[in-house]
Amino acid sequence: MFKKVVIAGVGLMGGSLGMAMVKGNMATEVVGVDPDRENLKQAVRMGAVHRAADLAEALPGTDLLILATPIGVTLGVLEMAIPYLTPGTIITDIGSVKGRLVERAEAMLPSNVHFVGGHPMAGLELTGVVGAREDLFEGAAYIITPTPLTNPTALERIKGLIEKLGAKPIELGYLEHDGVVAFISHLPHLLAATLVNTIANEPEKELLLNMAAGGFRDTTRIAASNSLMWRDILLTNREMVLQAITRFRSQLEEMEKFIKDFNAVELVKILNHAKGLRESLPENRVYMNKCQEKNQRGK
Amino acid sequence: MFKKVVIAGVGLMGGSLGMAMVKGNMATEVVGVDPDRENLKQAVRMGAVHRAADLAEALPGTDLLILATPIGVTLGVLEMAIPYLTPGTIITDIGSVKGRLVERAEAMLPSNVHFVGGHPMAGLELTGVVGAREDLFEGAAYIITPTPLTNPTALERIKGLIEKLGAKPIELGYLEHDGVVAFISHLPHLLAATLVNTIANEPEKELLLNMAAGGFRDTTRIAASNSLMWRDILLTNREMVLQAITRFRSQLEEMEKFIKDFNAVELVKILNHAKGLRESLPENRVYMNKCQEKNQRGK
Numbered sequence: 336m337f338k339k340v341v342i343a344g345v346g347l348m349g350g351s352l353g354m355a356m357v358k359g360n361m362a363t364e365v366v367g368v369d370p371d372r373e374n375l376k377q378a379v380r381m382g383a384v385h386r387a388a389d390l391a392e393a394l395p396g397t398d399l400l401i402l403a404t405p406i407g408v409t410l411g412v413l414e415m416a417i418p419y420l421t422p423g424t425i426i427t428d429i430g431s432v433k434g435r436l437v438e439r440a441e442a443m444l445p446s447n448v449h450f451v452g453g454h455p456m457a458g459l460e461l462t463g464v465v466g467a468r469e470d471l472f473e474g475a476a477y478i479i480t481p482t483p484l485t486n487p488t489a490l491e492r493i494k495g496l497i498e499k500l501g502a503k504p505i506e507l508g509y510l511e512h513d514g515v516v517a518f519i520s521h522l523p524h525l526l527a528a529t530l531v532n533t534i535a536n537e538p539e540k541e542l543l544l545n546m547a548a549g550g551f552r553d554t555t556r557i558a559a560s561n562s563l564m565w566r567d568i569l570l571t572n573r574e575m576v577l578q579a580i581t582r583f584r585s586q587l588e589e590m591e592k593f594i595k596d597f598n599a600v601e602l603v604k605i606l607n608h609a610k611g612l613r614e615s616l617p618e619n620r621v622y623m624n625k626c627q628e629k630n631q632r633g634k
Numbered sequence: 635m636f637k638k639v640v641i642a643g644v645g646l647m648g649g650s651l652g653m654a655m656v657k658g659n660m661a662t663e664v665v666g667v668d669p670d671r672e673n674l675k676q677a678v679r680m681g682a683v684h685r686a687a688d689l690a691e692a693l694p695g696t697d698l699l700i701l702a703t704p705i706g707v708t709l710g711v712l713e714m715a716i717p718y719l720t721p722g723t724i725i726t727d728i729g730s731v732k733g734r735l736v737e738r739a740e741a742m743l744p745s746n747v748h749f750v751g752g753h754p755m756a757g758l759e760l761t762g763v764v765g766a767r768e769d770l771f772e773g774a775a776y777i778i779t780p781t782p783l784t785n786p787t788a789l790e791r792i793k794g795l796i797e798k799l800g801a802k803p804i805e806l807g808y809l810e811h812d813g814v815v816a817f818i819s820h821l822p823h824l825l826a827a828t829l830v831n832t833i834a835n836e837p838e839k840e841l842l843l844n845m846a847a848g849g850f851r852d853t854t855r856i857a858a859s860n861s862l863m864w865r866d867i868l869l870t871n872r873e874m875v876l877q878a879i880t881r882f883r884s885q886l887e888e889m890e891k892f893i894k895d896f897n898a899v900e901l902v903k904i905l906n907h908a909k910g911l912r913e914s915l916p917e918n919r920v921y922m923n924k925c926q927e928k929n930q931r932g933k
Contacts, residue, residue: 456845476845505845511838518833519846523853526825528908529889533882534817535911539810546755546775546804547818547915550856554822557849558912562905569893569901580890583832584883590828591879594868602868606861609827612834613857616846 337362337496340399343390343412345369345378348429348455349403350467353383355500358469366393371463378464394419399496402428407567410439422447425489429455431516432571433480433509441484449489452480452509454516455502462561473501480509517575522583524565525576527558636661636795639698642689642711644668644677647728647754648702649766652682654799657768665692670762677763693718698795701727706866709738721746724788728754730815731871732779732808740783748788751779751808753815754801761860772800779808816874821882823864824875826857 340356342349345367356362367384369375375387394400394416402409409430420426426448430436433452440450457475477497481490497504507515530551534543569576593602639655641648644666655661666683668674674686693699693715701708708729719725725747729735732751739749756774776796780789796803806814829850833842868875892901 478845511841515838515842515845518836518842519850522832523829523850525889526829526886527853527912528905529882529885530822530825531908531911532904533821533878533885535907536881536885537817539814542810543814543817544911544915546777546814551818551822552915553852553855554826555908555912555915556852558908560909562902562909565905566898566902570896570898573893573896576893577890579832580886580893582835583828584886586828586832586835587825587879587883590824591876594872594875594879597869597872599865599869603861603865605831606827606864608834609830609854609857610859610861612830612843613826613854616843616851616854 336360337399337492339363339397340365340401341368341388341390341393341397342366342384342401342403343368343416344402344404345375345383345464346403346405347462347464347466348458348471349401350378350381350383350464351469351471352401352403352429352500353378354381354467354469355472356496357382357385359499361496361499362399366397368393374464378467381464381467383464383467390416391419394421394424396421397424399492400424400426402426402430405564405567406430406432406571407563409436413440414443417444420445420448424448425486425492426450427453427479427493429453431520431568433512435571437480437482437509441482449486451485451489451493452512453493453497454478454480454512455497457502462564470501472497475502476505477502478505478507478512478515480507480512482509513572513575514578517572517579518582521569521572521576522579524557524560525569525580526583527555528565531555531558635659636698636791638662638696639664639700640667640687640689640692640696641665641683641700641702642667642715643701643703644674644682644763645702645704646761646763646765647757647770648700649677649680649682649763650768650770651700651702651728651799652677653680653766653768654771656681656684658798660795660798661698665696667692673763677766680763680766682763682766689715690718693720693723695720696723698791699723699725701725701729704863704866705729705731705870706862708735712739713742716743719744719747723747724785724791725749726752726778726792728752730819730867732811734870736779736781736808740781748785750784750788750792751811752792752796753777753779753811754796756801761863769800771796774801775804776801777804777806777811777814779806779811781808812871812874813877816871816878817881820868820871820875821878823856823859824868824879825882826854827864830854830857 340362342353353365357365365384366388367375367378368390378384379387404412437452444450455472455477457471494504639661641652652664656664664683665687666674666677667689677683678686703711736751743749754771754776756770793803
């Protein structure tokens with residue numbers, strides 16, 4: 336249980352966190368901060384926060400600050416917040432890339448406030464608080480990235496919050512986290528966008544898009560996500576993403592070689608390998624959030 | 635309306651065609667031929683065909699032969715069928731690659747039987763008649779690939795059948811067809827398999843698979859399809875598939891270069907381009923079959 340919680344950035348993620356905390360009585364007061372006035376008003380109307388405020392006004396006396404801003408501005412918001420922080424404040428974030436943020440936060444923050452990096456593995460192809468839902472984190476994996484400098488009490492309180500949200504806290508090193516998401520989130524995203532663009536560049540583009548069936552739709556669904564957010568994610572996790580592209584390309588070259596050489600034996604071997612692994616996934620419900628599970632069951 | 639229809643290969647596609655024809659009274663008699671005795675019995679039990687028979691026994695007096703066999707054996711089955719064909723028989727197939735089949739069929743068939751290549755753009759990640767459903771083709775695009783040698787009456791009757799199935803007949807040249815499916819079906823499939831294998835080859839494979847969220851699941855869903863069928867599709871459509879891989883790779887290199895160069899302007903441009911195109915897809919309901927539409931609405 337927290338007394339005063341400030342959520343900086345009340346979008347889909349910040350709004351869903353706020354809604355879950357307000358409705359679940361996890362805090363006495365949840366204050367929302369957001370540069371988009373309309374979005375902030377909507378957050379209050381929806382009950383995602385108790386009230387709206389300015390960052391400098393909201394921060395004094397806060398015991399938990401949640402940075403739920405777009406990844407490109409999180410460090411800037413944190414820097415702005417420093418003068419207004421009360422000793423003992425716990426700070427966490429929800430960003431998709433952790434390395435640089437965790438290192439910089441530990442370097443710039445005074446030792447009497449406590450940072451714990453976080454990344455809930457849940458999301459929807461929506462932006463803004465209007466898409467927020469209190470059950471967004473139920474059943475989802477929620478990665479936290481403590482370091483040797485992390486305050487143990489702050490870490491325990493964040494883990495407790497995650498469990499109250501119905502999510503599953505998973506501790507990973509911040510570099511390990513960035514490697515994981517480069518492969519399972521950033522690489523799939525950039526491949527989906529690349530596949531759509533490949534088709535868009537063909538002269539018979541209209542015909543191709545008109546014929547696109549279920550497989551193409553599934554494979555490219557995530558290409559419809561927020562472009563600015565994805566630009567920032569890909570550039571912030573640049574090293575790891577480039578490494579993932581390199582590994583992917585070498586697998587693609589192998590596939591291409593087997594097709595070129597009419598190597599039916601090796602080709603079916605790699606297709607089978609992929610099939611087996613993909614089939615082993617859907618059972619793994621513990622890491623699927625409630626919305627995704629509903630979708631899955633609907634099929 | 636056909637009198638006697640023979641379906642060679644009563645799997646998911648052949649079975650669904652049979653079921654729609656039996657239940658929709660599109661033929662007096664639908665006869666199923668399949669080397670898998672259990673599957674064939676099941677087809678009769680499910681009402682996907684009126685009765686089971688051997689190819690040589692079934693063919694005489696047939697006015698429509700539907701080749702719904704795996705792509706690797708279709709030409710062999712057609713060759714076997716020739717001695718038993720009655721003059722006037724119309725022959726069609728449902729294969730995902732048309733070039734070689736159409737050329738060979740026109741070269742080997744006597745001039746008094748009439749071949750029309752077909753490819754319904756519908757399917758499920760299932761095999762065997764047990765997954766068959768009479769509404770599989772409702773609302774789906776159904777490509778047919780007539781040539782200057784195609785008998786006009788046979789073409790009209792096949793188009794009529796497709797419309798009775800609730801599908802939308804679309805005429806394409808057979809090479810044009812193979813180019814289209816290389817980009818919108820075969821490329822997405824091989825990329826999904828390659829993405830799964832990329833992750834499977836990482837040392838922290840278990841961690842990566844455990845963390846895999848919705849984006850990864852969507853992008854790789856089709857990697858769980860039948861490996862032998864896909865091996866045959868990729869090798870049969872080899873030239874076009876290799877061309878599609880080359881185009882994809884050059885798009886991927888562009889994406890990689892923008893990330894390497896921290897080129898935020900160009901990166902957001904290509905992400906936006908993909909987003910716009912992907913968003914323009916789901917409205918295009920005319921090419922989505924009923925099951926896919928149900929899934930879409932379930933979300």
